[in-house]
Amino acid sequence: MVWFRKRLIVYVLFIAIAIWFSAVTAEFSFVSLFRLENTWDFIQRNFWPLRWELVPYLLQQSLITLSVAFLGTLVALCLALPISFLAASNTSVSKAGYYAVRSSLSLVRSVPEIVFGLIFVVSLGLGPFAALLAIFLHNVGVLGKLISELIEAAESGPQEAMKSVGSSRRIGQIFSIIPQIWPNVLSHYFYRFEVAIRTSLVLGMIGGGGLGQSLMNYYNSLAYEAMATAISIIMILVIVVDVIGGIVRKRVI
Template sequence: MTPQTLTPAVARRDTTAKSRVALVRPKKPLRWITTTAVAAAVVGLHAVAIEGTDFKPELLVDGWKGMAAFIGDAFPPDLSWEKTIRPGLEATLVTLWIGLLGTTLSVPFALLLAALAAENTSPHRLVYQVARSVLSFFRAVPDIVFALIFVTAVGLGPFAGVLALICHNTGVMGKLWAESMEEIDAGPQEALRTAGANRIQQVANATLPMVVPQFVGLLLYRFDVNVRSSLVLGLVGAGGIGLLINQSIKSFQFDSMLTHILIVLVLIIVVDQFSAWIRRRLAA
């Protein structure tokens, strides 16, 4: 069947090889107008933004001496073990623990809300909308605001930081997980539905096992982000190395501040390498 239909086509291509098809791009006359309009709009927005943020580079040039004095005071970093390094390392561990608990303890909440807020796993349209709204709320309130709220309940300290991260991370991770569930191949879930499995069984035995690699990748990414967030939370009294940095700035001990920042740098690199290592192993 196929040889007969193929031969004439091949023959025709051979004989007409010299008279080639002319390359004519279809003209789009309005394109340059659109491009110019978009460019003008972007430039205009930047002009307004520069005005709105008091963006004046000359201030930076004039004020370089203040900055140089500040940085000069920080050098050399204070390397005394008892006064700076030991408290710094201890506080860094606290920062790490805040980030860790803030991530892991939000897993159950994020998982539940993600399953309710993904179109392919949500039991009902109304539940879907409510879950989406709850996630949006937790995501919209910055973790630092949650920290300030919890400080009024449980007092200053790392516990308030953990609670703040749990709340904010539930919102972000729930949203990221819901999206990765929606992107997953719907086939296995449909197969189980035709086999008579109920909704919970479909999610537990098709959807969730399909998204495990994406979930773990996103979890590690959030751990990375949360460790860095917990530094900032330290600034508002949630403990950890952020608190020490804040204290050393307020007491003009810039050399201690620099030491603490260097410790933070090491922490960030270690966490980053660790999560990259896990993700590599997961992909293999």
Template sequence: MTNELPVAGRTPLARQLMMIGAALVLVALFAQAWVVVQARPQDLVTGAHGMADIISRSLPPAFDQFKPTLMPVLETIDLAIFGTVVGVLLAFPLSILAARNMTPAKPLYYAARGVISLTRSVPDLVWALLFVTAVGLGPFPGALALGVHSIGMLGRLFAEVIEDMDMGPVEALTLTGASRLQVFAHAVVPGVLPSLLGIALYRFDENLRSSLVLGFVGAGGIGFFLLTAMNLFQYQTVAFLLIVTFVLVTCAERMSAYLRRLVA
């Protein structure tokens, strides 16, 4: 007879020890982050009067800026639309090459993965700075930056969806002697299209938010208008632009949610 407990008897204890160990690791990570970022919560209390002063000077919002804001709002929306469409058009063929179950050759797989990683790892703000130096200020460099960055994000997600798709229809069509193009059109696209559309709509939400920040580097849209108002200490205009931004993002989220329900 052995005194060793069965494996099943040790499992709950082992899980508890793992959970305790994971909790200690998380606490340690948060503690070092607290030190590195030099967190000082007490400064929020002592500096509250400064924030209150800015808020008081922001009221009431400058609603008379409605008409001058229309063009920056349109630019912001169009930046997101252009960046999303360009990202989808370029990311989809890359995702086919980057999916293990669809790529025609290993070199193409690694090349596609490399392009996706590069475009995703460089922040869209850096892309915007690069394109501003190339084509000048305005909405076009911002649209290019969103499009290039979207290639990486969409390409990775698209490739994962394609790799996880049901290969039954693909194998069935292949056995019937269908060409690669026929298999792609009649088995791959119908199987992944709803998921890809949902991901593209999520990306549109992200691009809309990103387009606000890109304006800070001269890429047009509300962001540029907002930065100008902040530099001129026009806090009432800033408050109005923040309200416009909130309404714009909320409407985009509702529209995207509605469209995702349609394609689901």
């Protein structure tokens, strides 16, 4: 047992207590787990046949969802890139500036998109624009943090080389850091894009338009076959984005 230390027993004990506590709080029950046939039964009875005539309409709606997710995250990336340089300890303006930018990023991140969504739906009215803004704000916080951590982990050698040729601080940082972290930036971006597609569905349910709104409408009017059709389209959408992300990343690396 060379891999295990005595301290491990304490950790295991702590985790066991946490599991037990969470299970009780979440009302976990094995009995219901084995009664999942109800769920299966519901799916089997109501989700078939798919409503193929809805596909053109749903595709149109999915375009809204996709646009909201894409634009929201891309603009967020453009803003997060410069901010992340201010939020990284090795490239920030000053110690105070570093903490200020860091904490504002966590503040933005701590607000879930759905809360932003609920606010914007009221203040800007129903529709995809509210969803777009909510996704944009949250992702500035998320991408800003992730990219700043990439910057902090970047190799310092090329930065030294840029200093040595006499380049200005900022230019040196841009050229020595961005090429290094670029593949990881893209991979974070595509993951956030994928998450944003799912988020924009949820935001659709509170009035943010797109596939989510259709899904909610069908659900509320007990049109389960139509709902199943929307779900299928969502699945295809997410898989397609994932595949495209993979291709782009491979080309970049």
